[in-house]
Amino acid sequence: MTIDFQNILPKTETEYTAMVNLFANKSADLTTRFVKVFTQREIGLYLNTLATQEKWVSIASHHTPLTDESVIAVPVPCLWTDQGYKIEELEKVSASITGCDALIAQTGSVMLSSRTAGGRALSILPPHHIVLATKNQIVPDLPTAYRMIREKYSPNYPSMVSLVTGPSRTGDIERILVLGAHGPRKLTIILVEEV
């Protein structure tokens, strides 16, 4: 059965600038911090400012061309998760920096996986999760994102694929929204337009 997504799901955009604007609006609703930078060097500068502002003590990341370049600029020690790590140490870092599979304009979500985000815990255990994405990673809607997961990985799927929409939250006490229930209190998404 094929689903008539075009006429069912919330409206979205397909042109790049419109997609970015929609993503920015959705992020604002979700209290995700969304930042657009032009060059890779600017990511480093931005992270450096965050490090000072939030008084980072250490960070954690995994190796990709984009994270490697960006993490160099952060003046605190970095725990790399690629070859395994101690959970106790990851629990202590101030922030984590990961890649992703896609950004979804329709909902302001990030699609990530154990393969593109340095394993399972890196994107959920530290209190501030920072996602780095490139221009070609933004997609219009959820159906495109799931189709992409199949096309990209089938049949060798990563052991975990997670659609992340905003920082961790709960409403379990009197249905009042509280951020940072068990996962990250802050979610920052940095989109670099020219790589």
Add this chain to the structure above:
Amino acid sequence: MNNLAKKFHQDAAHMAENVALRNVIATGLGKYAEGRDKKIADFQDWQKARETASQIKRESLNNLPQNIQQLTEKLTSRGTHIHFAATGSDVCRIVLNILRQKKAKLMIKSKSMTSEEVHLNKALEKEGFKVVESDLGEFIVQLRQEPPYHIVFPAMHLTRYQISDLFHDKLNSQPTENPETLTMIARQNLRSQYIQADVGFTGANFAVADTGMISVTENEGNSRLCGSLPKTMITLIGIEKVIPRLEDLPLFLPMLATVGAAQNLTAYNTLYSGPKRPEEPDGPEEYHVILLDNGRSRLQKDPVYREVLKCMRCGSCLNVCPIYKSVGGHTYNATYSGPIGSVLMPKLFGMAAYKHLSFACSLCCACRDACPVKIDLSHLLLKNRETLSSQFAPKYEKLAFKGMSALFNHPLFWSLGKKLAWIGQKLHPLIEGSAIDPAQCWTATRKAPKLVWHSFKDLWKKYKS
């Protein structure tokens, strides 16, 4: 009336007087309803979404054996251990075996109504294992040693003050009125437990047959931690939760978030396709998926009640039901409460024990209209009543209805009856509301309507010309 039914009536009567508690529930559900309607409006065609979701679920249930086979083959091919559990006690036995084999002491759990259905925690604790609930609402009700109040909002019956007292009492925390501070107390408390836990346990919302994946929807991130840090991971899922294709998720996930939590999407919608792969740095070395039947395959064979298996436990029908709102979750005294519970409990665990729930309903049909997968719950409740009246109705009730039927079918009896009732009512005050009043079940708590000598029909005849 059996004991469960008696208790239901007593608790419902108490709840009717507990205005404070009913206000807590009304406020919580009021906030929910406002948010949900906004999110429904974001869809271009919500009714079409419901129709499509219902059809996919139906298709999936019609091919349930094939879908389960595909799911388990894919999962097994990537190293997942599959267990079939025919009953609740099978689930407990399977989990106990895994814990023993792993020499585990502590299991950390994320939300799973299915585990409530099989009373897993009790079974594990009895054997000396420590089980910690990590979802905030579940964490709270576990500290209170209570079952969840609602299938999606477990602690919705409590105020922040009660939760503050509870934490002060059990966790030695400073009293606070701030929900954020309270959440952080729970966060702090649970952090070390994720790290120490030998086994992580999760429920699941969907199982994707064609790619062999388990889909878990949540907001807090606790389920992701349960699936990331412990060396062994277990997921318990009812067999009815299988959907055919990965491409169905972009429909189901936003629908579930919309009616379940009044969000466009919940914060984390995670797919697990197996244990940690060799090239991955972390994740469980062993992954066990337990598929629970517990009466579901029996329902699957029933052409009428098969519909109930479409349920994705979103809680939407509870949130709109006037009975649920008045009597509250614990009064149902059942794992699944509200409209879905009233249909499901008797079907899964015995009509005799839970038949009273079929009457805890005004047949307003709000549940039917709220259900994202279009289960006609109100109709099924009526169906239950039909079965009950043919099987369980006492002799005098059948006789009374025969009499009524004669009265309604013969105009002469009817006119005579009207006049006699008018005369009879003059004497009614003598016994009204007392044990010998034939209308006592009505008059004990309400006034009987006054009858008149000249009925509408009489007047109509008189003034028509």
